Amino acid sequence: MKSVITTVVTAADAAGRFPSSSDLESVQGSLQRAAARMEAAEKLAAGIDAVTKEAGDACFKKYPYLKESGEAGDSQVKVDKCYRDLGHYLRLINYCLVVGGTGPLDEWGIAGQREVYRSLNLPTPPYIAALEFTRDRGCAPRDMSPQALVEYKTYLDYVINSLS
Secondary structure (H helix, E strand, O other), X not given: OOOXXXXXXXXXXXXXXXXXXXXXXXXXHHHHOHHHHHHHHXXXXXXXXXXXXXXXXXXXXXXXXXXXXXXXXXXXXXHHHHHHHHHHHHHHHHHHHHHOOOHHHHHHHHOOHHHHHHHOOOOOXXXXXXXXXXXXXXXXXXXXXXXXXXXXXXXXXXXHHHHO
16 A cells, blocks of 8 residues: 555665655654544544535535436435445545555545546536535534644545546
C-alpha cells in the first residue's frame, strides 16, 4: 500500500540510492502529523454511518431530480447504492488517514472510477456535492481538533478532485 514511507523508499531504491535528506524530511513530516491523522480516523470511524447518511441526504436534497424515473436514484435499491458508494469513499479516506498516504484511494477508489461511472451512466456531480457537504460541515473543535480536521479535509479534497 502506498504511503509516504513506501513512496520514499521505493523511489530511492529505484534510483539505487539511500533516501535523501528531503526524502527523510517528508517522512518526518508525515510522522509528526500521525497523531492528528489517527484522531481524524477514530472520529470518522465512530460516526461513519451518520456522516454517510448526511452526505447522501445532502446529495439528494441538492439534486432531487435523481429520484425521478429513469435517473440514477429512481429506486430504493439505487439510492441505497449511492449511500453505499459514499460510505466506501469515507472508509477509504479512513484508511488513508491511518497509512498517511493516498494509496487506498488510488488503488481501490479512484482507479477506473470515471469509466465505471460513465458505463453505468452515473453522474459525478452529486457525489462531488455530497463530499463537499461533508468537507464543509466539518468543524473544529466540535468534530475534531483543527489539525485532525485539516488531515481529514485533505483526503476529502483528493476524492473531490478525482471526481471533477
